[in-house]
Amino acid sequence: MNSTENLKQKTGQFLRILFPILITQIALSLIAFFDTNMSGRYGTDDLAGVAIGTSLWVPIQTGLSGILMGITPIVSHLLGSGRKNEVASKVMQGIWLSLLVSVLVIAAGSLLLSPVLNFMNLEPEVERIARRFLIAIGCGIIPLFGYTVLRSCIDALGQTRISMFITLIALPINVGLNVLLIFGKFGFPELGGAGAGVASAITYWIIAGVALLFVTRAETFAELGLFRKFHAPSLRAFREQLKIGTPIGFSIFFETAVFSAVTLLMSRFDTITIAAHQAAINFASTLYMIPLSICLSLTILVGFENGAGRQRDARQYSRLGISSAVAMSLVTALVLLLAGEHVAGLYSTDPKVIELIQHFLIYAIFFQISDAIATPTQGVLRGYKDVNPAFVICFVAYWVLGLPLGYILAVHTDLGAYGYWIGLIAGLAIGAALLLGRLVRVERRFSASGHGAE
Structure with a gap:
C-alpha cells in the first residue's frame, strides 16, 4: 500500500483493495449458497x-474467526509505522492462537452437540442430518482457523488479490465435492445434506495448504520472513491479539448469532417455514458480502493511515467506504424487489417454499440499508483499534432490543415467523445509528490528538 494525496488516488487504492476482497467474500458466500441450494435440491x-x-x-465460526482477524489491524499498524520486522512473530503467534482455539472448539463440540440438538426437539430425520453435517465440518476447523490468520496477514499487506485467487480455487472444488458427496455421483457415497459438511471440511484443508505455500514461497512475502524462525507461544502476544480480536469476534458473533437464534426459535414452525427462512437468510447473507468487503477494506486502509498518523486521510477513506456501501445497498434492494421470485426459485422447486421465500426476501431489503451503514462503520472503528464500544452496541441492539422484540411479535401477535424478521430489522437499524455516532466521536478525538493509535 502507498500513501495518497487526493480523493482520486484514494478511490483507486480503495477499489484495488476492495475488489479482490469482494470477489473473495462473494466466493466464500457462494460456497454456503451452494451447500444450502444443493441440499435443498436433494430434499x-x-x-x-x-x-x-x-x-x-456459522456464529461460532465467524465469531472465533473475528478474534483471529485481530491480526489485521495489528499488521496494518506495523506497516504504517515502518515496523515490518515485527510482522513474522505476530503472525506466528496468531497461528498458535488459532490452534488453541480450534482444540477448544472441538472439545466443546464433542460435549455439547448432542444436548443442544436434543433440546431443540427437531424432527428425527432433520436432527440426524444436522448432526452428521456438524461432525463432518468439524474435521476442517484446524485448517480453517489457521487460514483465517494467514488471510488476515495477506490482506493487511494489501495483497488481497492472493486471497481472491485462493478462494476462487476453493469454490469449484467445494461445488464439485458437493456433487460427488451429496448426490453420490461417480461411485461416491450418497450422503445427502451431510455431504455438504464433508465437502466443506476437505475444502478448508486445501485452501489452508495453498495459503501456506503463498506466504512461504511467494516473492511478495520474502522480506517479512514468515515461518523462517520458530517463535514459541507467547501469552503476552496472545493478550495483545485478544485485546483487539475478542471485541471484534464478539461483535461479529452477536450479529450472526442473532440470525441463528431466530432460526433455532423458528424450529417450532413446520419444516417448510424453516427451509424458506433459511433460504432467504442465505441469499441476504450473500448480498451482505458487499458491505462486509467494504468493512474489511476500511480496516486495512484506515489502520494503515492511522498507524502513520495521517488522520485526514483516514477520515476520507471512511467517508468513501460508507457512502459506497449505502449506494450499493440501494442497488441490492432493487434486485430483491424486481427478482424475488427468480431468487426463490434457485432454492427450491416446491411452490409453497418458493412463496414463503419471496415474502421473507421483502423483509431482507431493510437489512441491506442498515448493514450498509453499520458494517463499514465497524471496519473504520477497527482501523482505529476502537473495538470495545462496538461490541457493547452490537450486544444491546441485537440481543437486548431486536431479538426480544421479534419474539414478542412472533409469539404474541398474528405476524408469526415474520415477527422475528421485524425484530431483526429494528435491532440492525438501532445498531447502525449508534455505531455511526461512535465513529463521529472517535474521529473527533483522533483529529484533536493529531496522531495515530498506540
Whole structure:
C-alpha cells in the first residue's frame, strides 16, 4: 500500500483493495449458497437439517474467526509505522492462537452437540442430518482457523488479490465435492445434506495448504520472513491479539448469532417455514458480502493511515467506504424487489417454499440499508483499534432490543415467523445509528490528538 494525496488516488487504492476482497467474500458466500441450494435440491429435510447445522456452526465460526482477524489491524499498524520486522512473530503467534482455539472448539463440540440438538426437539430425520453435517465440518476447523490468520496477514499487506485467487480455487472444488458427496455421483457415497459438511471440511484443508505455500514461497512475502524462525507461544502476544480480536469476534458473533437464534426459535414452525427462512437468510447473507468487503477494506486502509498518523486521510477513506456501501445497498434492494421470485426459485422447486421465500426476501431489503451503514462503520472503528464500544452496541441492539422484540411479535401477535424478521430489522437499524455516532466521536478525538493509535 502507498500513501495518497487526493480523493482520486484514494478511490483507486480503495477499489484495488476492495475488489479482490469482494470477489473473495462473494466466493466464500457462494460456497454456503451452494451447500444450502444443493441440499435443498436433494430434499426438504436435508435443506432444513443443513439450515439447523449452519445456524449452530456459522456464529461460532465467524465469531472465533473475528478474534483471529485481530491480526489485521495489528499488521496494518506495523506497516504504517515502518515496523515490518515485527510482522513474522505476530503472525506466528496468531497461528498458535488459532490452534488453541480450534482444540477448544472441538472439545466443546464433542460435549455439547448432542444436548443442544436434543433440546431443540427437531424432527428425527432433520436432527440426524444436522448432526452428521456438524461432525463432518468439524474435521476442517484446524485448517480453517489457521487460514483465517494467514488471510488476515495477506490482506493487511494489501495483497488481497492472493486471497481472491485462493478462494476462487476453493469454490469449484467445494461445488464439485458437493456433487460427488451429496448426490453420490461417480461411485461416491450418497450422503445427502451431510455431504455438504464433508465437502466443506476437505475444502478448508486445501485452501489452508495453498495459503501456506503463498506466504512461504511467494516473492511478495520474502522480506517479512514468515515461518523462517520458530517463535514459541507467547501469552503476552496472545493478550495483545485478544485485546483487539475478542471485541471484534464478539461483535461479529452477536450479529450472526442473532440470525441463528431466530432460526433455532423458528424450529417450532413446520419444516417448510424453516427451509424458506433459511433460504432467504442465505441469499441476504450473500448480498451482505458487499458491505462486509467494504468493512474489511476500511480496516486495512484506515489502520494503515492511522498507524502513520495521517488522520485526514483516514477520515476520507471512511467517508468513501460508507457512502459506497449505502449506494450499493440501494442497488441490492432493487434486485430483491424486481427478482424475488427468480431468487426463490434457485432454492427450491416446491411452490409453497418458493412463496414463503419471496415474502421473507421483502423483509431482507431493510437489512441491506442498515448493514450498509453499520458494517463499514465497524471496519473504520477497527482501523482505529476502537473495538470495545462496538461490541457493547452490537450486544444491546441485537440481543437486548431486536431479538426480544421479534419474539414478542412472533409469539404474541398474528405476524408469526415474520415477527422475528421485524425484530431483526429494528435491532440492525438501532445498531447502525449508534455505531455511526461512535465513529463521529472517535474521529473527533483522533483529529484533536493529531496522531495515530498506540
